[in-house]
Structures are given as C-alpha cells and as structure tokens.
Amino acid sequence: MSEAALAARLARHAHLAIAVSGGVDSMTLAAFAHRLRTDGAGGSLEMIHAVSPAVPPAATERVRVRASLEGWALTVTGTGEFSDPRYRDNPVDRCYFCKTNLYDRIRAITPAAIASGANLDDLGDYRPGLLAASEHEVVHPYVEAGMDKSAVRALARRLGLGEVAELPAQPCLASRVETGIAIDPDDLVFIDLVETRLAALAPAGAVLRCRVTHGGIAIEIGEGIGNEDALAALAGSLCRDHGRRLAGVGPYRRGAMFVHG
Template sequence: MSAEAAILAAIARHDALAIAVSGGVDSMLLAHLAHRTGAAVKVVHAVSFAVPEEATARVKVHATRHGWDLALVDAGELADPQYTANPVNRCYFCKSNLYSRIRSVTDATIASGANTDDLGDFRPGLLAAAERSVVHPFVEAGAGKAVIYALAAELGLGDIAALPAQPCLASRIETGITVTPETLTFIDETERTLRPLLGAGAALRCRVTAAGVAVEVAPTPPPAAATAAHSAAADICAMAGRPFLGLKPYQRGSAFLTGAA
C-alpha cells in the first residue's frame, strides 16, 4: 500500500472529522487528503496572537479556493494562566484549550496533523490529544515529514510543499518568560520583516530570551543578506526597547529550557 493510500485509509475510518489546521504543511495536507475521502470534514483554525498572520491568511485562501467548511475560533489559550506562565509543558495547555474549543463547535472526531517524526520529540500536546481521543492519521499510516512534503508536491500544493517547519510563535519565547500578546506580535512582525531579506525557504526564528533577542537562521545567509537582516533586526529591537543579540545559526528548540519551571 502506498503512503497516500495508507493515509486515506486512516482518514476513511471516520465518517466525520474536525481537522485542527494551523496553516502548516502537515495539517493543511491532512485537510486536503480528507476532502478526497468523501468524509464530512470541518476545518478548524485557531486565530491567535501565537499564530502567524501568514498562516491564518493561507488557511483562508485554501478554504475559499477548495470549498472547505472552515470555522475560525479563539482557542482561548492566552486567557489561561497555566499557558501564559510558559512552563516546560506549555504545549499541553495550548492543545487542551484548542481541542476543548473545537469540541464546543462540533461532535466530529478531532484529527491532528501530527506525524511519526513528532513522536521522537517531547510533545506535551500529544498528551492533551490522547485525553480527548484526538486521532492522528499520519501517525496511523506511519507517515513522517518527508512523506508529507513529497505528497504535498505530488498533489500540486506548491505553496505548502515549500513551507519550512513553522511551530507556533510561543515556541520562540524562552521557557519561563511570560507569553504575552505584545511579545508574540513582536516576534511575528520581526520574522515577517526579515523573511524577504533571508529567503522564503530559510529556517527563521526570532528568539526572545532572558538576555535579549536572537535571530536564528539556517542555512547561513550570504553576507549581503546577513548584513541587511542584522541591521533590520537591530532597528526593530531598538524601537521595541529589547537588547539585540545578533544573528545566530538556527538551533531547533533552543528556547526550550528543560531545567526551567
């Protein structure tokens, strides 16, 4: 059985699905595949300061273009002090709020875009999913990130097939630093300003740490691009009154401090 067939079979086990779509390649592809099975599909997207504006815009465009039944919701995580305290298991509270909100608008089985590569990470959100019987068709089908990107390209979804990994904006805030709308907006605006200078395919993270703001990038940008990005980031930080620590090589999960509360 092909990877696509296995995923479609996992989806087809459910007569109705509510797919939590963040705007990234995983959940977007899941929504596209689910619509091919004939199942009743509701796409639910959380509009939040923690979600990049570009991600929300992308979901809206695909929903209009492909006729999705789209519900935009406020997951309410920023009203949860357990989330805003930014503990090491912040994602648990984020997903708990999201899935509870989705359940309030539909009785359908909730599905996520989690894939097998996620299983090797510390993912507190998966516990929240398990507590609420959320299903993961990619995991059921044994599909990882490489398969997801390949399928997105094969299906002609070029705009999402080229997307770099893009976790929520709160993941840029060092563990233990309070998550606020102001900080999330600062991160989003910084990354949207720098991305055209560094290239759409670059891994880009504006990290807010106790010492200041670091911009992590991969691959190493050409000298001219690095100089332009450094200058722009320094100006943004100066206007926001935040110390700028410079451009650094991208390090996955560097804002996550397991020794913090």
C-alpha cells in the same frame, strides 16, 4: 503506499474534524481528506482553524484562502489559551495547556473525531501537546499511515498545493519565548514582525527565528541562507525601533527556548 494507507485511515471516520493550523502538515491533510470525500469516500468533514496572538496572521490568511479555493467547510474560532494562567506562565509543558484549550474548544464545536497533522518526525521531539491530544482522543492519520515530514511534503506537491509544500516548520509564535518568560501578546506581535521582515531577505522556505530570551532578542538563522550580515543589520534596526535589546545572531537551534530545571 503511504497515500493509500493515509486514505484508509481517514476512511475509518465517518465524521472528521481536522485542526488546521496553516502549516504544511495540517493544510495537506485537510486538502487530501477533502478531495477524498469529494471523490465519493463519503462522510462529513470540517476544518477548524483557531486564531490566537500565537498564530501568525499569515497562517490564518493561508487557511482562509485555501478553504475558499477548495470549498472546505471551515470554522474559525479562538483558542482561549490566554485566559489560562498555566499557559501564560510559560512552563516547559506550556504546549500541553495550549493544546488542552484548543481541543476543548474544538470539542465544544463538533462531536466529530478530531484529527491533527502530527507526523512520524514529531514523535521524536519533546511534544507535551501530544499528551493533550491523547487525553482528547485526537487521531494522527499521518502517524498511523507511517508518514514523516518528507512524505507529507511529497503529498503536498502531488496535490498541487504550491508554496504550502515548501513552507518551513513553523511552530506557534509562543514557542519563540524562553521558558519562564510570561507569554505576552506584544512579544508575539514583535516576533511575527521580525520574522516576516527577515523572511523577505531570505530564500523561500528559509528557517528564521526571533527568540525572546532572558538576555534579550536572539535571532537564529538556518544553514545555507547566506545574506547573514543584511539579516543581522535588519534585526538590529527593528530591535532599536521597538526598544528591544538584540542579544545576538547565531545558527538555528531546534528547541532552543526550553530551559529545564
């Protein structure tokens, strides 16, 4: 039912550009839409991936590999958000400025309708980026089709997307920086390093966060991962090696970097 609804929503757009971040939502949407067009649904389809210090290199590589495997028409571009001081200042609505720059860049590349991978679960979060999407008339096919994250994962498995289907939620690296701390590319490189190294000691799909806070580096670990002592020891070692202060290791908290007021 959901897949039929999703196909119907995608078919409304003769010319579609999908913003592909490298996460499960946008990757699955791109794969599903591409296979629909290949099967004769018609119309043009392009995938746009934006590179930035806030995008993990592994995500970019994932998009490039999948595009090659499936034959996507892929354009890789920069987002330009680091030239925007409103983004770099990292206010609570930083995501609005990030997405504004992203959609401005995509619109400069193509006149096609822009689609995002937002799903129903995203509507319950604080997502200033959705305002930027609305201002740019971005469409959200999953939302229109009534699909939540679990439905997206089920679709990814049916499409045979392998590890993509099990990817943990991975908002951009800047989301790990506490509100009011300026976004610094060096911090983002460190965050990616720590999370990549910690992930090697954790089960596939584990939720791990390296947070840059006003009190130092905070590590958050999802439920049921185990191996917490080894993860904490590695985090401490990485912080020492890079001249950072480890503020502590604790449970994962969604939205922990937003400091209001």
